[in-house]
Amino acid sequence: MTAPLSVEYLPAHPPVVLQDKMKRYEKFADEIAELIRTGVLAAGEKVPSVRHASRTYGVSPSTVFQAYYLLEDRGLIQARARSGYFVREHAKQPLPDAQSNPRPAHTTDVDVSELVFSVLGSLKDPNTVPFGSAFPSPHLYPLARLARSMAQSLRVLSPHAVIADMTAGNPDLRRQIALRYMVSGVMLPLEELVITNGAMEALNLCLQTVTQPGDLVAIEAPAFYATLQVLERLKLKAVEIPVHPREGIDLQTLADSLAHLPIKACWFMSSLQNPLGASMSEEKKRALYELLQQHQVPLIEDDVYAELYYGTQPPKPVKSFDRDGLVMHCGSFSKSLAPGYRVGWVAGGRYAEKISRLKLMTTISPSVPAQAAIADYLQHGGYDRHLRKLRHTLEMQQSAMLASAARHFPAQTRVTRPSGGYFLWVEFPEQVDSLQLFQLALAQGISLAPGPIFSATRRFGNCARLNHGHPWDEASERAMEMLGRIVTAM
């Protein structure tokens, strides 16, 4: 796996062989973090002593020391006086396995929109504790630095560009995005890149490019609710593929469905899936691609959380295995850099030209100044430095929420521990009705995203998605306590 390299100092034609800059102790810390995430090292358990670890893993004691400091800083372990390091407290139950799909070949007309809008509409009060929000805190983003990039880029933007950049997009932005792909190991022809109004437009365009009303589309269960809304709007039928909370979609169910159903496209999040946070392994991503390649079914890869991985190892997209342009890889700056700017893209593979034409017929172009500002920031703003800080903050806040869940939620509650992003998926005891919980919590000024809005078949009735993208404070802690009380009363 390639380390995250800063693209800021790359020459216009960077060397093809890129140096692996990840340090020894960072690698070792990532390995220990993975043991914690997967539950091999449980909450409250002692981590191996420095001497023991040094011997067992064949690394120097100073590497172990540095790794443990880093893990403490990341909120994963904590020191106890004279006793060494322990895994920080968090919800103690093991992670849930994916709910098995009772009818894998079942297809569903989607009609979840009304429910989603009624939930979203109730989140508007800014005084609500925003556990139900889809966005992290805007204070995590370098908005003032972006504003400087905006001012600078508008000073040098030629009047001609405000019109010319509408069709193809800002050329500097296109180059910067392609550079970031290259650094992560994907050699992307610039012609594949279509700049869009955020990833949401990209996903819509992709889906319309490869489907007709009535077609079957494979999606995840649970899935991002907007996926369900878009399918509903385009009169597409959903084939729900169960997602394992750590390992991602169930490939066997997908293989069976592809063999028996005329599926026209797949829409998956292969890394940091929303809402579960699951990331597929590289081997599994490769196998997914080979399966789709065999059936010649295109993949719409929704990768909007790509930059929010914790630690140092960026997940590779399925797109990196794409040999024949079958994968449409959708990204965005909305979650990583510039919320509200509405700039995203799709690396559209063999469908790029169709996608681009469709965009010209629907919105023409994302805002030219917003594109120029982001292009300037990517060149001069310190994007990778910002990202490191952002990832660190989100991981710290995840630890805080997990610890709080352990303190306040009933013991049978099960919680995911994703390796990135800002969502936890919580499975409450079976008798909990999360739509009712949503209403009761909202009356107390606390929002959450109830499980059924993530399913075309209204499953996950005892689940909820909680957002830890906001600063963890006294109000967050009290809100978790209140949620715990409501759930216990149920």
Next chain:
Amino acid sequence: MTAPLSVEYLPAHPPVVLQDKMKRYEKFADEIAELIRTGVLAAGEKVPSVRHASRTYGVSPSTVFQAYYLLEDRGLIQARARSGYFVREHAKQPLPDAQSNPRPAHTTDVDVSELVFSVLGSLKDPNTVPFGSAFPSPHLYPLARLARSMAQSLRVLSPHAVIADMTAGNPDLRRQIALRYMVSGVMLPLEELVITNGAMEALNLCLQTVTQPGDLVAIEAPAFYATLQVLERLKLKAVEIPVHPREGIDLQTLADSLAHLPIKACWFMSSLQNPLGASMSEEKKRALYELLQQHQVPLIEDDVYAELYYGTQPPKPVKSFDRDGLVMHCGSFSKSLAPGYRVGWVAGGRYAEKISRLKLMTTISPSVPAQAAIADYLQHGGYDRHLRKLRHTLEMQQSAMLASAARHFPAQTRVTRPSGGYFLWVEFPEQVDSLQLFQLALAQGISLAPGPIFSATRRFGNCARLNHGHPWDEASERAMEMLGRIVTAM
């Protein structure tokens, strides 16, 4: 008709009775301009002497003087030494009547997209004389002043707003747009307003809100080619209603079609129609509304050129007659203020909430910084002053192109003379094939928009749309001469 009032100095709660600020001589100039446009006063003809006009129209000689100075400044008349004022030379043929529609009840599957894209794709060379362009020169817009508004608005924008403004839109921008409606006589409830990625997204959302694939939609013939592309994309069938080049759509044909066909929506440009430049009279707009109201068929009113009227009298939209929310009025800042910013809107009437939800499912929001910048400009930038200058420039350039057409095009050529905007519609002699003309002109570095891209049934084969939104210079003149030579050779 209400005069254009400056909204810059209006208090937060402006008085309900607005003063008519249009001066006597401006009104008189507008009346003479109308006589010239409609051909009552022909090219080269002497306009009435000051004494004669003063007596005939019951205005003071000084009013006539001032009006004639203004008309000269607007490029409509010119003084000849010791002889008085004459109508400036332009294409001498009378305006064409609308081509009669041979089968008014005929419906058409649309498949014009490929042709449009092949035409548009060939316009990219910046060295081409841009008669085929859809945009006026970007130098006509206050881009530097807008950049200042962008910098200022980003300084004061709260981080919270980058997320909150995505759903409803920038509140200042919404208020400013509603104010401008109010000044033009439309009292618009703020809830009706949906901010979009330019008018193109607004039009798409409106159409999807009131139609299903297979439905019939009444459109103009000729129509803006994007209208045809959108219908094609959404699998809608076109009912083409002929447009008279001065008076707008043929209401009788529309009435017949509504009586006999299950038309689900109309998509019309009631003012400065693209490509003909036709503007319907107020009486006709009212009659159109009454007809649609009677059939309860919604109107999607595409009014993107609303601010580009010449003279002093803004055309009223059909929306101003709307009593029951049947009209979706789509506007944009792309043609009047901020090309490339991609900020438009729709006053959605009874469909506003559906439109808003559909937007959340497709692009979520236009760029928040772009919205904030335009809101700041509308409050502090001097929008009405800019618009007066812009209208004046476009009118001058129209006169220049008309005069050039008179010099270089064959005598049988017929040309429109719209009362605003930046397009002329040219009807060449019947044997001219405008697609072939397009190719031959392009080889000479001249673009134009050939007639067939404006028709679902590939009509208007001897017509073309010419853009006069760019500074008129020696190259423009030579290009017209070249077009004239090619056409004559045909």
